[in-house]
Structure formats: C-alpha cells, structure tokens
Amino acid sequence: MRAIGIVLAGGNNKAMKELSSRRAIAAMPVAGSYRSIDFALSNMSNSHIQKVAVITQYNARSLNEHLSSSKWWDFGRKQGGLYVFNPTITADNSVWYRGTADCIYQNIDFLKNSHEPYVVIASGDGIYKLDFAKVLEYHIEKKADITVVVKELPPEEDASRFGVVRMNPDMRITEFEEKPIEASGNTVSTGIYIVRRRQLIELLEKAASEDRYDFVKDILIRYKNIKRVYAYKLDSYWSNISTVDSYYKTNMDFLKKDVREFFFNQYPDIYSKVDDLPPAKYNPGAEVRNSLVASGCIVNGKVENSVLFKKVYVGNNCVIRNSVILNDVYIGDNTVIENCIVESRDTIRANCRYTGEDGKVKIVVEKNERYNM
C-alpha cells in the first residue's frame, strides 16, 4: 500500500486504575490470546502497509517486550519493518513527548525519510478490523486533507469520553468536540486518521513552531474549516478499551457469537506474539460454560461466562463467573471469583471470595508467594 503507519501507544489513563499502573494501555491483554496493539498492527499488516512506527512513552516495558520481534505481524522485512520510538534526549531536544502531535513531530525524520505518499495514524487501544486501503481510496476520492475514521455508538453508550463529530451530507466534518461535557451526538472519532505525508509534515512543523502539541485540538479542530477534513464511517465492530468498564465489556463481547466469529474465524486474521504453551487441559471436576480459554490453562473447577487468558490455573471446586482472568494467574482450591478482573501473574489463595458488588467490576491484585502454597 502507498502508506506508512504510525501507532500511538504512549498514553496513560487514570480510568484504567490499577490495570495500567504497570503497563501501557496498548499492551493490555484482550480476548484471551491477544494484546490491544495487535489489532492496529494486524490491520496495518493485512492492509499491506510495510513500514510501521509504534510511538511509546508511558510504562513501555511490557509493550517493548511484546514487540521484541516484528515477525509475528509479518514486519520482519528488509523493506520497511517495525520501528519503536521511545522518547530520547538529543542535542536539540530533552523533553518527553508532550502530546499526540509532538510525539510524531519529535520523530519527523521518520516521515521525511519515507517515500510513501500517505500516512495512516492509529491508536493502540482500539479493537477492530479495518482495511486501510479502503479508507485511503475514500480519502483520495473525497480529495480530503485529513480523513477521520468515525463510529456511530449505540444510543445507550456515553460518547462524552471521545471526540464527538458532526458531518455535512458530503461527510465533511463540520463540528468536532473533544471530550465534551455533554455529547451532542453519538458519532465519535476512533482516533484513526489518514493524511498525506507532506501535508502532515507541514501541519506538524507549523504546530510545533507555535508550541502546540495535541493532534486533535491543535490540528484537527484548529484546521477543520480551512482543510478538508472528512469522516469515514466504520460499520463493523469497534471498541476502545481505555476505561475499566469498557475493557471488561470488550472482553465479554467476545463471548457473543458474531463478535467471536468476526475476529477469530473470518479472514483476515489478527496476529500476536506466539507463546509456546501447551494445549489447555481439563481435569475431572472441570465445568466450562460460555467461556473462552487460552492455551496453557489447567482447569479443575467451574468457569462460567468468563475469559481465561493464557496459562491460568483454576483449582478444585473453584467457581469463576462473569470474570476476566489475565495471563498466568494461579487460583487456589475452593475460591469464588465473580464480576472481577484478575490482574496477570496474580496468585490467589485457596478458600477466598472476590465479588464485584452491584454490577461493578472489581479489580483483583493479589501477589502472594506462589511456591509456598
């Protein structure tokens, strides 16, 4: 494809509470076997984008570990490949990334040294499948300067944590309100953009010269009347995981047949780093209903409406219900877990009870010594 990719994966978010205290949101495990950033990277790879930069800053260790080899997404190429840009100190720069525009601006050589005419910008916290080639076709057809991929949220969902957009009948964006106090509509920006590369360089350099650092506020909103900013509607599944509730809900969505089949069984595939784990094992006493179980799990108890990530051990007579159990969790015998998200590498003692009350999801962080048990 005639585009390079940029994945913004540097952000932190207080709405993720304890879950993001030790990892970047883009590294959050999703749907049993994946991490959030796999969706953006796989979409780029499947759209034949060959050169992709991931920009990281906050708590990047787990993300860097996940990206330690680019071959899983087919980016292990001589032409192009996967670049990871952490903030660095140089002769003329000694600041952290100050915003979404600044983090790209600080790596503007990446843009200048490429020859592809377009840039696809995506964030690392979206769960979706999208052929960027189709968006680019639309971008060219509309003669747009910037194309924003938008999603119409169902009416019951609160749009106020997103950028809310309004379009004219030609789909040109006329209004763009970032995280409004009260949302005036339910069509939101997904944080996925296509821009011509030279146009982007120009906009970033202009913004930097005025000490403006935010892509949405200082470029999209500021230029929306001067530049042709168009909306591309995404009709298939899209979800953003950056709050505890939406993270929980997104994982639970994969228990629905249509979502599961869309991501797991329809071409093209989502890729992830391969862990060499044995098949999941079910011993006598195991009872599993409407649940996803990843490889390496050993199940001795009851699991209902839940997602077990890789290498989870469920002890005898346990009951796991409506919960998300992240990677490498050990759950001792007779323990009950309901409406919880259990943090990865937790060790939970036998005979315990954890339940999220009144429809609230509880985050469980328990670091007991596993090998003394």
Place this chain on the structure above:
Amino acid sequence: MIKKEMIAMLLAGGQGSRLGVLTSKVAKPAVAFGGKYRIIDFPLSNCINSGIDTVGVLTQYQPLRLNTHIGIGIPWDLDRNRGGVTVLPPYEKSTSSEWYTGTANAIYQNLEYMELYNPDYVLILSGDHIYKMDYELMLDYHKANNADVTIAAMPVPIEEASRFGILVTDEHNRITEFEEKPANPSSNLASMGIYIFSWPVLKEALIRMKDEPGCDFGKHIIPYCHENKQRLFAYEFNGYWKDVGTLGSYWEANMELIDIIPEFNLYEEFWKIYTKSDILPPQYFAENSKVFRSIIGEGTRVYGEVYNSVIGSGVMIEEGAVIRDSIIMQNVTIGAGAVIDKSIIAESVEIGEGAVLGVGEEAPNTLNAKVYSFGLVTIGENSYIPPRVHIGKNTAISGITEASDYDNGLLPSGGSIIKGGADR
C-alpha cells in the same frame, strides 16, 4: 571456516506404514500429536534445548507437510545466520541419482552437508519418537568415555526386546555385542535409534559401507564399527520415551497426556516443546458444552461434549456431538449429534451430523488386521463421512465417502473404505 562442535541429522523420510491411513498423505514425523504438536517437534525441540543449532532434516516420503511446518525453523529458533535447520531431500547427481535407500545411505548422501560445518561429533536422530532428552549430557558421556560411538538405550520388557536392536554391555557400559531384532535376545537394553558418532569414525564407516544395498545404521554401520573394535558405549536413558509406530501405541501415548499428572508433562517450564502455531484465538465453550479429562488446542469451538480425548486446534464440535476416548486432529468438523467413540480422526476431516463411530463388537480388519486393530476407528485426512452412518470398530476410512458406500448405512467392524482423490 564455520565450526560446530556437534550437528544433528534428523531422519524424517519414513512413511510409517503401520500408521495406516494416517500416513497415506504425510510422512510419519509430520503426524499431529498431543493436540497441537507434530511428532518431529519433539526431537527438534530437544535439539535447540540441548544447544544444538545446526540440524539437517532428511525428507523423502510425502515431504510437503514437513517442509511447510519446518520452513526456516522460526518456531524452534533454528533460523540462524550460521547453521540453523536445513531440509535435505534426495537429489540428482552427475553420475547417478537414487532415493535414500536406508538410514545410513541417506546420511552418506549428505556427507557434503556435514563437511560444511566441520563438526567433531554428529548426532543421528529419528523423527518418530516422543521424548525429552538432553543430548548435551549424552555428548558429555561420549567424551568422558573417549567413545567412538555412543548409542542411547533403554531397558525394555524382555518379551518385547526382539522388536529392537539389543545391546549387551560390560560393567563400564561398553558394548560387547550388538543384536539387531534378535529372536532370542540376550539382554533387555534396547537401542533408541539415537547415536552420537565422532565425525571421523562416522565418515570412514559411511564411505566404507557405501555400496551396501539399503545401508542401515542398525544392520550395517553399528556392526561394522563393532567389528573394527571401535569404542561403542551404551548411554542408558530412563526417562519417558515412546515409539508411536503403531495406531495402538500412538493412541495410548496421546491418552497418557490427559492423566492428572501425566508421565510426559508438557506443562513444565523447563524444556519446552515448540511448534508452528497458525491458529491463535482462545478456545470457546458454549452454554451446553461439557468437557472432562481432555486437552484441547487453540481456536477450537466446543458446542457438544468431550470426554477423555485429545483435541487439536481449530476443531469445531457442533451441538449435541459426543466425543469419547478419541484423538481429533486440527481443523476437523464434527457434525451436530455425532457420536465418536475410540477413534483417530486426522486433519481437516468432516463428520456429517448424527454419524456414529465405533459401534458394535470388534472384528479383525479385512484389509490389514495388523495395522487396524486395537478396536480403533481410523479416518485419514481430508475425508468426509456422510450424515447418520454407523461405523464399527477396527475400521479404516480415507477419502470422500458417500452414503452409498455404506450398506444400510453401516460400515461393519473390520471393514474399510479407501477412496482415491481425497483432495477437496
């Protein structure tokens, strides 16, 4: 010049004809095992875990699946700048061209490959055993004994000893006698087909014996080395080692994996087994599914019931289907309401809804009673079984079968349906 202390040569060209229809399209080392693995994953993982990063894989019979599985060796970290994995098929020479006619002949035809790495020792492996073994310890033993040849061996029940190459040793484990498949074995120490040769000894023996028809390690090279008074030692191995050469032993070895603490433990952190995994998603269990004492691979969807079984990746088990005591390989679809008892179902098979496998009393198989026994139903890859047929025990099916292939909807025990053109 490249220098590797020890390289491995992995013999993976055999058909494994005792596995019947399971190997009609693939070489035995490429047969699926344990839910997500293939048999060759075990020796390949042993190599990399033992620090051997140069492995020649000799292929001949039906190599396509093996070639695509091994690729450039990424899953085993065998994609190396120097060394790594190399697939070695038979090739045409300027003076002659011949297939690999025997195990040693195959190695002889690849002398050039081995010379390339200038090794001190060469490890000879076969691609059809399930075990975890540290070849580095075996090499230490070889060096400590100042041996020319070291043969890994394990004690077997004396009544089974006549199936193996038998080693008779002195008190220092030096081999005094070697009997290939003896009628009256004089010891129960069986060769496991794993050899370390000091390179000059191997090279000399291969060249000297090159005109032997069907030149074989057990029949020719080892006896030759023994007659020449070379230092042959037995390296006793007492871990888990399983030859999965027959349908019965293949089925048993899979079933042992579902024990609560299996003798062969895939869940240990140490000594991982690597494989190429194409299918990543987690497995899904529906509301009315049941699972008991089983292992299940990635991406499998269970809407029915699974008991005491080993299920591969990407399998679809539809509503109301019941699977007991069976091995289901990857990408199989089991139709709604089908009942599968004690069956081995190879890759990408489709079982029509309501089909019943493993019914009735046992009867000897009329096609090949030796291969298709143990009361198993064996179905070759890419086969299709029409809805609602009944299939007896000790049966074999391969190809796209139609309802008219079954008299009154039944394939009685001991029957077989082998159809060509199982390409879909």
